[in-house]
Amino acid sequence: MTAASPIIQGWCPGALRPMASGDGLVVRVRPRGGRLTSEQAAKIAQLAAVHGNGLIDLSSRANVQLRGVTESSHATLIDGLRTLGLIDASAEAEGRRNIVVTPFWHDGDGTQNLAAELTAALAAPDAPQLPGKFGFVLDTASAPVLRDVSADIWLETGPNGLLLCAQGAAFGKPVTPETAVAEAIALAHWFMNQGGVTAGRGRMAALLKRVALPPEHTEPRAAALPQPVVGPVSAGSLVAFEFGQMRAETLAALAKSGPLRVTPWRMLLVEGALPHIPGLITDATDPLLRVIACTGAPGCVQALQPTRALARALAPYVPQGAVLHVSGCAKGCAHPTPVQTLTATAQGFDLIHHGTAAAAPDTIGLSAETLLTLFSNRDA
Ligand code: SF4
Incomplete structure (x- = not known):
């Protein structure tokens, strides 16, 4: 490999x-x-x-x-x-229950009702037979915050009420709390009927490169919070x-x-009082929050190098506001979007200044020691 x-x-x-x-x-x-x-x-x-x-x-x-x-x-x-x-x-049924829910919901905003209703709809006998990675987002608290999640269909708070949206689309379809789940399931059926699945795989974004959304998707989405x-x-x-x-x-x-x-x-x-126990990161400036690393070797059979010791060592040299992704292979499980990335190879690590783990490298075959020297001297 x-x-x-x-x-x-x-x-x-x-x-x-x-x-x-x-x-x-x-x-x-x-x-x-x-x-x-x-x-x-x-x-x-x-x-x-x-x-x-x-x-x-x-x-x-x-x-x-x-x-x-x-x-x-x-x-x-x-x-x-x-x-x-x-x-x-x-x-x-478990594979279809791919639902990410905003953690900022509060009692009475309807989010948990939508989650229960969508869960039931996806378990129903007539639920669309969606491919394995197809997912839903309920971003229905006071403002959207889940725009970057890997998913396909969103129900989210819009400027004038609930919106049904497809991955990456700038516009959504107005829905109500009563119609929202039925509309989300209808959009999933539309995805299937438009040929969104090939050989058991498919995502909404790929389909939308070939097929236009239904014409009711005309309402602009609200700006998402960071x-x-x-x-x-x-x-x-x-x-x-x-x-x-x-x-x-x-x-x-x-x-x-x-x-x-x-x-x-x-x-x-x-939800309750935060206990004082080891293993929690509670300081937003902690360097460990600036590094992302997958399991790497030996925990993942596809990994070509260990990842986390290197990420831990490089963390202090990653500037505030930046992110470094250390990936055990080009699959990039831990972070699918472009940032500064080190992708493991049989020869060491390839450095990608800005890209996913599968992007073309800017420098190849760097050892962990070389990277530590490189990063620690960056601002010297
Ligand atoms: S990116 Fe590669 S090495 Fe890392 S967890 Fe995924 S498959 Fe394993």
């Missing part, structure tokens, strides 16, 4: 359909409504420690992933998750973790504070 030829699975791991990785099975749990109750979070922490290797990732689709699960412990783990209401009727930083917010506190990963003990301790909202920024929104 070369850096230019990672295996693209075309589907995301689930709980019922885990993905094999270098450290065992990755079991992805999709919180309903983007929120874990205290009981769910505490039990997930316990299950991760007993049936996995105790490491828990936050995904860019606002899910939690248990790592290091074995084939023999998977069934018992699923039984435990089922008692928490986190397991779908089938792997297909990605929030760690710290207090109206619904609680946003807290981050090194590389979006925590230990089971950390999740167990957070669960004692109250419900947790899972965000696509690899942060949790803790």
